[in-house]
Amino acid sequence: MGRRPGRAARGAGRRPGRLRVLPGTRAGLPEDDWRGLLRAGGQRLAWLGDVPVGLARGAVHRDEHHLVGMWVSPTARGHGVAAALVQSVVEWARGLGAPRLLLWVVGDNAAAQELYRRAGFAPTGRTQPLSTRPWQTEAEWALELG
């Protein structure tokens, strides 16, 4: 596309075989944990034609199944990409026999909350300060799969 590659792409090229932790990610997670997350097989990439436009990941943490890292390119929003990604991660969790799928969403993210509500998730009542912006609160939501 002629655009300068993003930081992640540039960083990945420098150290083949190593996973780099970039600012704003879960810094401090050991490399084995990152590789374990990838082995769980929950990562999803959505394509429109040959263009990647969205991503989300199913992750297993302390025996619980989580939907994390939901993001859709601004140019592709409003076309059901996120809804399709949610369903794909839900199927991933069902395939592993998970009793429920959890996620965390920031209090003022109305678009994401509506997305998750439409997919059947509901708040569990648990909240916590956002790790990157502690003055904001995120809430746990769950979809019962049983």
Ligand SMILES: CC(C)(COP(=O)(O)OP(=O)(O)OC[C@H]1O[C@@H](n2cnc3c(N)ncnc32)[C@H](O)[C@@H]1OP(=O)(O)O)[C@@H](O)C(=O)NCCC(=O)NCCS
């Ligand atoms: C939230 C986000 C993932 C939605 O992606 P999307 O592909 O545009 O969503 P979809 O088109 O699949 O929408 C599915 C449903 O979500 C809800 N929704 C999506 N965007 C919305 C918005 N801006 N306002 C209100 N509801 C919205 C609607 O209920 C929609 O269903 P409908 O179109 O039938 O009304 C996208 O805006 C995004 O990447 N935001 C930045 C990152 C982010 O907030 N991630 C979530 C972190 S928890």
